[in-house]
Amino acid sequence: MRADARRNRERILDVARRLLADKGADVQIDDIARTAGVGVGTFYRHFPTKDALIGELLVRKFRDRAEQIDRFREIEDPWEAFTAFVHDSAEKMAADAAEQNMWWAVTPEAMEYALGDRNALFERVRQLVARGHEAGVLREDFEASDFPTIMCGLGANMQAARQHAEVLGDERHDWRRLLEYVLDGVRAR
Amino acid sequence: MRADARRNRERILDVARRLLADKGADVQIDDIARTAGVGVGTFYRHFPTKDALIGELLVRKFRDRAEQIDRFREIEDPWEAFTAFVHDSAEKMAADAAEQNMWWAVTPEAMEYALGDRNALFERVRQLVARGHEAGVLREDFEASDFPTIMCGLGANMQAARQHAEVLGDERHDWRRLLEYVLDGVRAR
DNA sequence: CAAGATACGGAACAGCCATTCCGTTTGTCA
């Protein structure tokens, strides 16, 4: 791959994240290309469709989480390890408007593109959950597949809080409260 | 209001719900009008913008919930009354693809349109929550504003389950499990 | 039953957007 091509590809990805954060899930390709300082043609040489771009962003998100999870494995207390990972994932998402908007832009095609990395992450979550089960700190009926369910619920609330902040005022969708309840409900007793 | 106008208005609303369920949040006005057997002009005489249509659907949803909540007040056990209402709201949403998709189509303008009815419902939820607090069955820090937060989290998962069912397969976003955890975490101990 | 107020229909408009195409430029390597 030629050096300029590699550079452009990275630049497109960076800009896409930035514009996703600024303009929401319906960013336009033209906009991304222009801001990245390339023509649309160049965009399409790197990503066959918009879905592929979103898919690639998804891949990177899954990889990031999969890498980060190792840090939490090292925590000795299994409950602490599990909750710290969930908290960290949620706080990262809350701090990252691009990620929040990205989820609104994920089509089945984009998800399929990232499926491999999704499953890899999933496997690692499963291990964290298994540790929680073995230590008897997690409800027995809790499954690794509940992790994306929780994240999805939190993400939707972050989005709702943003979108309706002005009209709903203070009583914003407070995802932190929801997370507290869920984690409380998920702990073995 | 002329009889045919009233009839058309209802028909448009009905069709909008049906198409929202079938075709998702991005139904087209032309489609709604054609299916309702009216011209687009007629649509726009009844609803100045698409947001107004969504707003009206929101209003009806809020009113429906506000009416239903009375049934749950009559339940003697305060915990049962609260959880039964939440369960009922969730099951209704799960059974109603139009409602799920509607939430994706709600803009701030649409929300503002329905704000009065939203607040009216909110007030009633507050009473149910107050009863739970007085009886000591609800966590003290639980607030009425957590109700929309919970519903939002559940709705997002229903949506995700639909959208990604084919690529994600069995491990679907299971909102019922999430709800179980949340309610468990929300109960006073 | 007639007159006019009310409502209707749908072609046309305007703007948006993903994607394609091809002539031009640039990086690389012998």
Added chain:
DNA sequence: TGACAAACGGAATGGCTGTTCCGTATCTTG
């Protein structure tokens, strides 16, 4: 350094979609 494969730019395409406009039809009331 020169030749050519690899990349680039961006105008153009095609399709979609909310909204407007105005000539026509329908309901209602006296």
